[in-house]
Amino acid sequence: MTSKKPATLAVRAGINSDKHHGGVVPAIHLSSTYALKGFNDKRQFDYSRTGNPTRSTFGQAIADLEHGAVGIVTSTGMSAVHLICQLLTTQDTVIIPHDCYGGSYRLFTHLAKRGQFNVIVVDQNDEEALAQALAKKPRLVLVESPSNPLLRLVDIEKVTQASHNVGALVAVDNTFLSPLLQQPLLLGADIVFHSTTKYINGHSDVVGGVLVTKDQELGVELAWWANCIGITGSPFDSYLALRGLKTLPIRMKQHQENANVVAKYLKNHSAINAVYFPGLKDHPGHEIAKRQQKDFGAMMSFEIKGGVEAVKVLFDKLALFTLAQSLGGVESLISHPSTMTHAGMEIEAQIAAGITQSLVRISVGIEDITDIISDLEQALLASQI
Numbered sequence: 507m508t509s510k511k512p513a514t515l516a517v518r519a520g521i522n523s524d525k526h527h528g529g530v531v532p533a534i535h536l537s538s539t540y541a542l543k544g545f546n547d548k549r550q551f552d553y554s555r556t557g558n559p560t561r562s563t564f565g566q567a568i569a570d571l572e573h574g575a576v577g578i579v580t581s582t583g584m585s586a587v588h589l590i591c592q593l594l595t596t597q598d599t600v601i602i603p604h605d606c607y608g609g610s611y612r613l614f615t616h617l618a619k620r621g622q623f624n625v626i627v628v629d630q631n632d633e634e635a636l637a638q639a640l641a642k643k644p645r646l647v648l649v650e651s652p653s654n655p656l657l658r659l660v661d662i663e664k665v666t667q668a669s670h671n672v673g674a675l676v677a678v679d680n681t682f683l684s685p686l687l688q689q690p691l692l693l694g695a696d697i698v699f700h701s702t703t704k705y706i707n708g709h710s711d712v713v714g715g716v717l718v719t720k721d722q723e724l725g726v727e728l729a730w731w732a733n734c735i736g737i738t739g740s741p742f743d744s745y746l747a748l749r750g751l752k753t754l755p756i757r758m759k760q761h762q763e764n765a766n767v768v769a770k771y772l773k774n775h776s777a778i779n780a781v782y783f784p785g786l787k788d789h790p791g792h793e794i795a796k797r798q799q800k801d802f803g804a805m806m807s808f809e810i811k812g813g814v815e816a817v818k819v820l821f822d823k824l825a826l827f828t829l830a831q832s833l834g835g836v837e838s839l840i841s842h843p844s845t846m847t848h849a850g851m852e853i854e855a856q857i858a859a860g861i862t863q864s865l866v867r868i869s870v871g872i873e874d875i876t877d878i879i880s881d882l883e884q885a886l887l888a889s890q891i
């Protein structure tokens with residue numbers, strides 16, 4: 507645990523750790539295996555699936571930022587989610603949010619169908635439904651706040667307390683905010699995880715994940731499983747993600763500055779029916795966001811007038827926004843959750859979560875804001891003709 511400010515931790519992670527050559531930036535260690543000193547006399551690292559210096563530096567950097575005990579770097583965000591599933595037995599119940607990332611929803615519901623555990627899908631803002639689900643004494647409660655793609659907020663402290671009261675562990679997906687804007691372990695959660703593919707790496711050139719535990723023992727157990735099932739991240743991806751991390755504080759500032767302008771612009775646009783962005787005062791989660799987040803992030807979604815036909819024209823006309831899955835890179839991306847990120851959810855589940863055909867999600871990049879707005883302006887105009 508350290509008292510350094512987050513921006514300092516992000517920038518300084520691994521700096522000056524090269525005792526051999528004095529390299530300022532931590533080296534990348536690609537060796538898959540490490541020589542023993544002698545019979546049954548291992549060094550700190552022996553085999554790269556189990557442990558690797560580059561991966562370990564990156565994992566420690568995120569653990570420090572999240573104020574956790576153990577950081578485990580995984581090959582993807584989904585493998586971080588899957589790693590948590592190793593804690594569950596066939597007798598266990600898991601509560602997942604009804605509007606989480608489509609891949610998480612798919613993983614939990616499909617493993618439950620195979621009988622690996624029981625799953626309860628619940629709107630965690632529906633107090634009665636949540637209380638009923640908690641009465642089943644779950645082993646794990648998964649939280650995603652803000653949620654993908656509707657940016658709904660969950661009061662992490664409140665849900666964590668209620669979950670702990672029935673003996674459940676709480677794992678929070680912090681992908682949309684990064685550890686700079688929200689630190690769920692400080693709100694009581696037991697596990698926090700990220701798809702580092704998004705803001706942490708920030709350049710759309712790595713697919714990776716990381717998981718941090720508050721507790722040392724739980725971290726050791728999960729690190730054991732990560733090695734056992736072979737889902738640890740590669741040294742090269744860890745190197746790139748660590749490199750990306752160093753500019754996270756400054757990137758986040760620009761992402762958010764742009765996102766605030768975009769949200770206000772969309773809010774007042776005649777082609778838009780609704781904007782979902784926690785930074786807007788009338789967002790139902792605005793007050794929770796102010797309390798538990800350091801800022802509002804740069805993800806948002808909106809409902810366009812004219813349904814899916816208008817969505818198609820919008821995508822066709824946009825020149826600067828790229829129509830692509832993913833988020834959190836420096837470039838602005840746009841997507842249609844129903845057919846893209848959340849296609850893994852059955853249509854009924856999408857409807858229950860409020861994911862409509864007119865819903866569009868954007869990841870606001872750090873391009874010049876005037877270019878972002880003028881691109882949206884011409885494409886939104888065309889979408890309404």
Ligand code: PLP
Nearest residue numbers: 582583584607654681701703714
């Ligand atoms: N969690 C959230 C909120 C996501 O948006 C994603 C991917 O889009 C994931 C987890 C899964 O991450 P990955 O694609 O790196 O496996």
